Amino acid sequence: MTVQTLDMVEMGKRAKAAARALVTMTTAQKNDVLMAIASALEAHSAAVLAANAQDVADARASGTDELWIKDRLDLTRRMSGMIADVRQVASLPDPVGESFDERTLDNGLRISRRRTPLGVLGVIYESRPNVTVDVVVLAIKSGNAVILRGGKDSMRSNLALVGVLRDALIACGFPADAVQYIESADRQYVSEMLKLHDYIDLIIPRGGASLHKLCRENSTIPVITGGIGICHVYIDETADIDAALRVIHNAKTQKPAVCNSLDTVLVKSEVAAQVLPRVVAHLAPAGVSFRAEPRALAALGETHDNAVTSANEEDFDTEWMSLVLGLKVVDSLDEAITHINTHSMGHSDAIMTRRREDAERFFNEVDSSAVFWNASTRFNDGGALGLGAEIAVSTQKLHARGPMALQELTTYKWVVVGDGHIRA
């Protein structure tokens, strides 16, 4: 761990100067630098993996869960995919410079909105070193400078990666300070960063509820929160039950520890006794256990097995992140919508129905970043929704909602062309 005093204002100034330079870069220049980054990561992969191996050894020595190490910290199996993603982002369209809402007013004034980079991003994230590269390539492609602060368990890996990235920037005539890393685990620097509104345009916290709260309460910079979801599937009496079981199984078991995985199944009362036993029978073999409220327990009747326990009050406000599933019976679409709007975190919610008008009501009235009709909540993801990548999944409503990729890292300005026009 590096011990030093960091001058965050100086970092902010450098980032802002770098952002000014990035605005002048063409799409071709930005794509070239991304391809150079991919090649540099290949060339230096042994050194990066050696640094990562030290992080992994330390984590293991301190008794960290092996699954956590494998899924998050360890780069070994991830390196080639990570490098492929860099080239993938290079191939995506550049949102910067795109013109929209073009029109000529009656007075002859030609107006449009033009996409521009946001400027400087501050990104705070977990001990997942691949995120370092994901964030940097999305930022550079969209013309933004970044100040990064990753989890302390990945410090060596991140510093190795950032070194490669900065060298590649320099080699391509880009400012190295487009990528800066807070080389300290001291939380003080996070607090200082959150006040740098003169230099940083956006804070993206990736992590748990306490990080979001810290940012919301202390940041004088706009914050995009997200990545926390209590997700629902509602099954009504017209639903294709086989499809519903398939969707529930996928949403619950495919990757239980992510934010778009399923937490609660709501079933319309008239089919509860038919559907709920099949849900249990279909998911229990995958290791799922169930928390059922009284009517759901009753609907399960004699058939329910040891995997089913009765639900507490808090269970429907819990993001499980594991193979646990809440079960509840509702009497109407209205009750389902009200339950979801009360207990959801506004992330991903689905309805299984054959009635288009009920799906439309669900779309309009469920206040979440993504709403699904006859599809798994797991699709709320930048890659799965066709954005090619993502920097975060936003669950707040300002600026961007749901997966954020290149376009969501831009703002716009109004461009007005006249011929000596004055206002009457």
Added chain:
Amino acid sequence: MTVQTLDMVEMGKRAKAAARALVTMTTAQKNDVLMAIASALEAHSAAVLAANAQDVADARASGTDELWIKDRLDLTRRMSGMIADVRQVASLPDPVGESFDERTLDNGLRISRRRTPLGVLGVIYESRPNVTVDVVVLAIKSGNAVILRGGKDSMRSNLALVGVLRDALIACGFPADAVQYIESADRQYVSEMLKLHDYIDLIIPRGGASLHKLCRENSTIPVITGGIGICHVYIDETADIDAALRVIHNAKTQKPAVCNSLDTVLVKSEVAAQVLPRVVAHLAPAGVSFRAEPRALAALGETHDNAVTSANEEDFDTEWMSLVLGLKVVDSLDEAITHINTHSMGHSDAIMTRRREDAERFFNEVDSSAVFWNASTRFNDGGALGLGAEIAVSTQKLHARGPMALQELTTYKWVVVGDGHIRA
């Protein structure tokens, strides 16, 4: 002044419940309620004007500037225009429900983004009672509930207006709590409102720098700041000087106390001695006085009159809000852009040139909400840019930049339609 204890959490809950109801209203229902509001304002105009007359009398008795009373507080000459604006907003397209980025993925999943209301807006504004009506009609049309807090000098006028507005909502079957007013001048309630992130989705402060600072430092809710501008016109050696003089005259004198009025003229050095004396000669008769830095003073030479004094360091960081104009000579487009990005508040900046490539560089590199080529900065306004109305002019980069009207009061959600689709 009403003296009472307000339960801000209760107001937040009511606003959120009202917002849920607004989501279910059709465009026709929303337009009907706006037309009913316009008729009700006509029917009750005598009562509203009587309340306003009391506010005006109090302001006058306490020695308030007459121009301020006339331009901001007094509704007499504004009433019919204000009512016409309500009908105008009714005639604008409804952004809610609009679908965009529609596409079908290779796996058959049909995805789109759909505009939805933000939810609940908290708006803090000056003693301009017409703003009460402007904000409410834009909010209702875009499906949002509002909690309003106007300036204390306009309390009686605002309460009279809010009474009419709420009665019209009830008469049309809308929830009255879609419009709530903080009936106290106590700043404590503003502070409490800024923490209601469970109920309010967006804070819009309309007012000076200290209000923005208060909101930025204390709000746990996203804040849109704006309405403060240090605006520039840069004239290069190819510019049509007659057009430049016309634009400068308009931008400086047409409405000097607004945020898109001109503060500083930058002139390229090779034409400074030719242009600057004409600027002074053209604007001094309108009562404009000038603050010139040394090279501008030198360029003015013997010709400068009493209206010209030498500029201090702070002058170029001052939003004049009056008939004062800074003058400065620069050697290049680069120097002009650097000066603007250093001293501007990111509001409205213009270039007068015949060179398209220089205008393009100005568009891309000047980091402001609106950039103008051969046109007055005064056009940075919702009405003037064809939006039909505006709730504020944003100078921050998240969510909306420049004039904010109906579309800018919406967010979007992802709508995903499948056929039992699961993620592989």
